Amino acid sequence: MDVHVVPVGFDYDRLIAPLVRDKVDVDRAILLEGAVGNERDVEHSEDVARRLKEDFESLLDAETETMELDDVYDFDTTYVQAYRLLKEEYDDGNTVHVNVSAMPRTVSFAFTMAAHTVMTEDEAARDSIHIYYTAPEKYLETEMAEELQRVRHLIRRLKDEGLTESVERLLDERFQAVDEVTREYEERGTTVGIQEFDGSHVVDIPVEPQRPPKPFEQEILQELHHRGTVNSTSTLAEAVAETLGEEYSDAFRSKVIYNVKSLREAGYVEQSEEGKSHRTRLSRLGRLWVESHEES
Secondary structure, three states, X not given: XXXXXXXXXXXXXXXXXXXXXXXXXXXXXXXXXXXXXXXXXXXXXXXXXXXXXXXXXXXXXXXXXXXXXXXOOOHHHHXXXXXXXXXXXXXXXXXXXXXXXXXXXXXXXXXXXXXXXXHHHOHHHHHOEEEEOOOOOOOHHHHHHHHHHHHXXXXXXHHHOOOOHHHHHHHHHHHHHHHHHHHHHHHHOOOOXXXXXXXXXXXXOOOOOOOOOOHXXXXXXXXXXXXXXXXXXXXXXXXXXXHHOOOOOHHHHHHHHHHHHHHHHHOOEEEEEEOOEEEEEEOHHHHHHHHHXXXX
């Protein structure tokens, strides 16, 4: 089954037109929805989603379903959702196509990284998971800005010709609004300001994993996720041995030390020295691996 994952934003053509024009097989479409912007932005996005649902069914004879993204600007949460979705579809034997053309870049990056993670864990997935992008034929922002500038010039001309007081007052109000937005566009482009998330104005995108963790390494990651920061490697080794029901010994401790070093080099754990001990904890990448692989 060919499944298309479509992040719904403010675009329409880029999400369905390529599939119709290229006569692409679409058995099922998963529309990703998440609140973006102000109330009017959300209403527009919901309208786009409704139209897409109708057209995927009528034009491509495809089933549709909706998946709500918890927070489109929370990369970590979106990554976990993306990984679980792609892995589930792949495990069900489906070919998955992900359109990363719309929605915030955090969503596009999260799905791209999640797809690569699935592929590093299973080489065969490279034939079953595809990320694609569609470019617009033109951008409407520039045309809209040009039209607003023409309206601004028109209002000026009408005011110069002399009008009734009430009409002139209305034109003054419209002129001020149009003048403000066109000046902002000329000075700043299509966006204004920056949002703050958890005390920061940037959303950090982690580097994708070099390789998937091995089975014993996975046990260490799960233990660290359960316990948080572990103050010494010996304590970590004892905890892993207890969880696995194995005897704790010098050989087992050495095995844990070796695997923790390997995990640190791969970017899954972080360590800091405190005296003769090494405090060990999950890195952000390690936490993402555990959370994305937990059973839903």
